[in-house]
Amino acid sequence: MAKLILHKLCKDYGTGKPAVNDVSLEIREGGFLALLGPSGCGKTTVLRMIAGFETPSDGSILLGERVLADASGVVPPERRNMAMVFQSYALWPHMTVADNVSYPLKVRGICGQSYRDKVMEALKAVRLEAYVERRPADLSGGQRQRVALARCLVTAPDVVLLDEPLANLDRHLRQEMEETFREFHARSGATMVYVTHDQAEAMALATDVAVMSEGRLLQVAPPAEIYARPEGRLVGGLIGQGAVMTLPDNGGDHRNLGWDEILALFVDASAGHPTMEMLVRPQDVVIGGSGLPAVVEGVLYEGERYAVRLTLGDGQRLRAYSRTACAEGERVAVIISAGWRL
Numbered sequence: 001m002a003k004l005i006l007h008k009l010c011k012d013y014g015t016g017k018p019a020v021n022d023v024s025l026e027i028r029e030g031g032f033l034a035l036l037g038p039s040g041c042g043k044t045t046v047l048r049m050i051a052g053f054e055t056p057s058d059g060s061i062l063l064g065e066r067v068l069a070d071a072s073g074v075v076p077p078e079r080r081n082m083a084m085v086f087q088s089y090a091l092w093p094h095m096t097v098a099d100n101v102s103y104p105l106k107v108r109g110i111c112g113q114s115y116r117d118k119v120m121e122a123l124k125a126v127r128l129e130a131y132v133e134r135r136p137a138d139l140s141g142g143q144r145q146r147v148a149l150a151r152c153l154v155t156a157p158d159v160v161l162l163d164e165p166l167a168n169l170d171r172h173l174r175q176e177m178e179e180t181f182r183e184f185h186a187r188s189g190a191t192m193v194y195v196t197h198d199q200a201e202a203m204a205l206a207t208d209v210a211v212m213s214e215g216r217l218l219q220v221a222p223p224a225e226i227y228a229r230p231e232g233r234l235v236g237g238l239i240g241q242g243a244v245m246t247l248p249d250n251g252g253d254h255r256n257l258g259w260d261e262i263l264a265l266f267v268d269a270s271a272g273h274p275t276m277e278m279l280v281r282p283q284d285v286v287i288g289g290s291g292l293p294a295v296v297e298g299v300l301y302e303g304e305r306y307a308v309r310l311t312l313g314d315g316q317r318l319r320a321y322s323r324t325a326c327a328e329g330e331r332v333a334v335i336i337s338a339g340w341r342l
């Protein structure tokens with residue numbers, strides 16, 4: 001196994017706008033990268049190029065020293081030792097669970113005791129050993145996806161590519177399956193690339209998150225890093241909860257702003273300075289005290305807290321969390337204890 005390297009990767013379908021544009025990215029051996037971005041940003045195309053189902057228009061893909069695709073040619077999918085898991089599970093409906101899982105071994109001509117051991121081991125890993133004789137139609141969505149994962153495990157792939165594998169499952173099952181994916185990753189030791197448009201899923205699962213927009217890679221960083229230090233409005237708006245505010249640019253070069261600085265920027269707001277954008281997380285907005293005047297636009301009770309939507313005097317919107325209830329239309333004061341210059 002080795003790290004997966006995408007170098008200046010491009011894909012142009014001839015539609016006038018490239019689907020993937022100059023994407024460079026290294027995924028360390030055994031890493032778990034989530035590829036995140038809005039619909040149509042090119043995530044699946046990147047995944048399909050890694051798998052070998054699409055040929056890059058430009059750039060290269062390497063697994064360690066081995067070139068999988070570049071201008072001189074491409075390695076076909078079956079010679080990449082990769083496995084792909086789809087949203088639709090892609091199981092054979094007429095085969096039992098055991099036959100579905102063992103199919104890749106049969107294709108490779110593996111049989112006998114080693115074959116049976118590998119299949120049982122893979123089924124145990126996803127806790128499906130009691131379901132060997134069932135057919136996919138008699139399984140739940142989560143169980144079907146676990147069959148697909150077991151089918152990956154038997155081939156011991158270097159790289160596992162997952163295309164929105166949880167998109168068909170309900171919220172509760174998704175959370176349960178996240179745990180299964182973490183175990184699967186730890187057990188297989190494979191490098192994983194996981195396409196999703198669900199940022200919470202990406203943050204919960206991955207060791208690194210890559211955000212794409214319109215074919216381009218905007219930022220790649222570990223979840224805590226991309227949450228704390230997003231680059232630009234799009235990443236800031238996509239990762240975690242928060243509000244992007246426009247404020248005068250005071251020319252300062254640090255990006256973590258405290259309440260005194262933020263208050264001074266609001267005072268400056270009428271002076272016609274050039275502007276900058278600042279991300280404010282709801283947990284950094286305190287309702288009460290002597291802060292900026294705001295009006296409560298909406299309140300959502302979330303069990304452990306209230307999620308509050310606010311509008312400031314200048315019309316800009318904010319989100320806050322509150323332990324106590326407030327009423328729609330209520331006039332309050334807010335302190336923004338921290339902001340991040342985007």
Ligand SMILES: Nc1ncnc2c1ncn2[C@@H]1O[C@H](COP(=O)(O)OP(=O)(O)OP(=O)(O)O)[C@@H](O)[C@H]1O
Binds near residue numbers: 041
């Ligand atoms: N075979 C194709 N021929 C022409 N255009 C394509 C083809 N496949 C994808 N595209 C276009 O390339 C762009 C990127 O598509 P892609 O499926 O990679 O996006 P995505 O981020 O995975 O989207 P989603 O989250 O909706 O699946 C889109 O504009 C899409 O219409």
